[in-house]
Amino acid sequence: MRLGIPKLDELLGEIEPGSTVLISTIGELGIEIVLAVLKENKEKAVVFVTPRLKRRLKKIEGIDGVIYFTLGEDFAPQELFKITHAMREVPEDRFVGIFFLQPLLVFHPSETVQRFFSELANMALEHGFILMSMVDKRLLDDKTLAIFEESATHVIDIVEVVDGFKITRGIRIKKSPYGVTGFYKLELNKEIIVGEPLG
Numbered sequence: 001m002r003l004g005i006p007k008l009d010e011l012l013g014e015i016e017p018g019s020t021v022l023i024s025t026i027g028e029l030g031i032e033i034v035l036a037v038l039k040e041n042k043e044k045a046v047v048f049v050t051p052r053l054k055r056r057l058k059k060i061e062g063i064d065g066v067i068y069f070t071l072g073e074d075f076a077p078q079e080l081f082k083i084t085h086a087m088r089e090v091p092e093d094r095f096v097g098i099f100f101l102q103p104l105l106v107f108h109p110s111e112t113v114q115r116f117f118s119e120l121a122n123m124a125l126e127h128g129f130i131l132m133s134m135v136d137k138r139l140l141d142d143k144t145l146a147i148f149e150e151s152a153t154h155v156i157d158i159v160e161v162v163d164g165f166k167i168t169r170g171i172r173i174k175k176s177p178y179g180v181t182g183f184y185k186l187e188l189n190k191e192i193i194v195g196e197p198l199g
Helices: 006-012 031-040 051-058 080-088 102-107 110-127 142-150
Strands: 020-025 045-049 067-070 096-100 130-136 154-163 166-175 184-188 192-197
Touching (some): 006 192, 020 110, 020 142, 031 096, 031 192, 045 051, 102 110, 110 142
Parallel strands (some): 045 096, 096 130
């Protein structure tokens, strides 16, 4: 699978079936990456979302054909077993699963969500689909975040450094078939631009 973002595709290489990609981010920085993946793979994607995020995604052109599973509608966020059951029942023609972990961290301790994420990663490996998850690293301590990252085959780390009135965004592939990369400048306007290496 390719993400549809040239520089990230170059850094990550081809993402093989059975892989787990974790986007470690701040707030909603990185949702643009998820949208690019959905546009590139819309006929193959299943997305686990909150009702608010589902309404937002349904308004975006170019991602029709995505199958939605909604926390709070299809199952309660507390019912992790139903979520894993739904993941096992994903149609075989769908090989990209996208999961937002933030809502679960509101209802469960981070250790529970980490074990759940690890289980999803194992399911992705067993069933040969690609799992992409996004987590807000402000909700986790460094040790717990490292355990999340250990369950992933690829980690996209997004950082934001504020210096006075200047905000610099960076992106780094912390774990990939090609090793750890340095930080690259990240611009999020109407498109995602991964620029030159930072310092």
